[in-house]
Amino acid sequence: MYSKLMDENATDLSPQARGGKTRAERLSPEQRKDIAVRASEARWGVDLLRSTHEKPITINGREIIAAVLENGKRVLTQESFLTAIGRAAKAKAGTGNRTRVDGLPAFLVAEALNPFITAEIREATTPIVFRNLSGQRTYGYDALLLQMVCEVYLKLRDDSILKKGKPPKQFEHIIVACDMLNRGFARVGIIALIDEATGYQADRARDALAKILEAFIAKELRDYVSCFPGDFYKELFRLRRITYDGGVKRPQYVGHLTNDLVYSRLAPGVLEELQRVTERNAKGQLKHRLYRRLTEDIGHPKLLQHLSAVTALMRACDSWEQFKKMIDRSLPKYRPMPLLEGIKAIPA
Numbered sequence: 001m002y003s004k005l006m007d008e009n010a011t012d013l014s015p016q017a018r019g020g021k022t023r024a025e026r027l028s029p030e031q032r033k034d035i036a037v038r039a040s041e042a043r044w045g046v047d048l049l050r051s052t053h054e055k056p057i058t059i060n061g062r063e064i065i066a067a068v069l070e071n072g073k074r075v076l077t078q079e080s081f082l083t084a085i086g087r088a089a090k091a092k093a094g095t096g097n098r099t100r101v102d103g104l105p106a107f108l109v110a111e112a113l114n115p116f117i118t119a120e121i122r123e124a125t126t127p128i129v130f131r132n133l134s135g136q137r138t139y140g141y142d143a144l145l146l147q148m149v150c151e152v153y154l155k156l157r158d159d160s161i162l163k164k165g166k167p168p169k170q171f172e173h174i175i176v177a178c179d180m181l182n183r184g185f186a187r188v189g190i191i192a193l194i195d196e197a198t199g200y201q202a203d204r205a206r207d208a209l210a211k212i213l214e215a216f217i218a219k220e221l222r223d224y225v226s227c228f229p230g231d232f233y234k235e236l237f238r239l240r241r242i243t244y245d246g247g248v249k250r251p252q253y254v255g256h257l258t259n260d261l262v263y264s265r266l267a268p269g270v271l272e273e274l275q276r277v278t279e280r281n282a283k284g285q286l287k288h289r290l291y292r293r294l295t296e297d298i299g300h301p302k303l304l305q306h307l308s309a310v311t312a313l314m315r316a317c318d319s320w321e322q323f324k325k326m327i328d329r330s331l332p333k334y335r336p337m338p339l340l341e342g343i344k345a346i347p348a
Helices: 002-008 015-026 029-044 078-084 111-116 119-124 143-164 169-185 190-198 200-216 230-240 253-261 270-277 299-315 320-330
Strands: 049-059 062-069 074-077 128-131 137-142
Touching (some): 143 169, 200 270, 299 320
Parallel strands (some): 049 128
């Protein structure tokens, strides 16, 4: 039909347009497809952010497709977002803009809503174009926008009831949907809900832990330099009621105490990773001091700072029990990190 119409109106076309039509007719289907793909990439960009996690979430019976992008941005797909608030799912003309008027999508374009729309909401309504796990271009909204939109409609409802005694009839179905969603938000935050549902929560913690270990633990064994001051062991022995002679030979359990008081309190996962990457002899004993695998710029300075704080606390105490209460309160231990499994940022 389009081709026939073009033929009928060909005499109305400019010479350039007629030339373009002729060239288009000579192209093969593959060439036309290639041109369309390049035009799409020019319009939307080749390097769209990709989602790393996707899963539907349910809020008070309404299912919404959530995703986490590779930059950590949490988004809701446009179609499920619109359905959740009682609007038609499909955006007009496939643009993802949902007929934006005055910088706002259609679901917020109403004079009655204007008093409740903030600059933050206007900014959040810009559609986010990304590629889903299947590689398809997808439109979404910032996840936080959903609760913002709900609040806009609920403020309109409250204001209308206060002034007219009843909610506005034309927005009744959206207000009902937003009220249901808002009740769901009261139980759990949208960000936490997405992170838990998509599995990003565990990956986020794993990524954060990997960055900590990379900052604290060196890839190569550092030269031996004595780090633990004599006062540290002097005060430790005093509180444990052990005779201190200044020598390097110490009861075996002092090493366990050192792990407890020092390495387990430096940063999450540091003790476990140090024990993993430090070589052992045939008897299973460590060949090197753990601190020789701490980084020069972060790990080592942090260790010295921590030792100074621990030694000062020991000096201020008269008993081991008093000291333990003080250190557990002021320099608490980090719990063992099961998320260490699978982390390969620090080579052994």
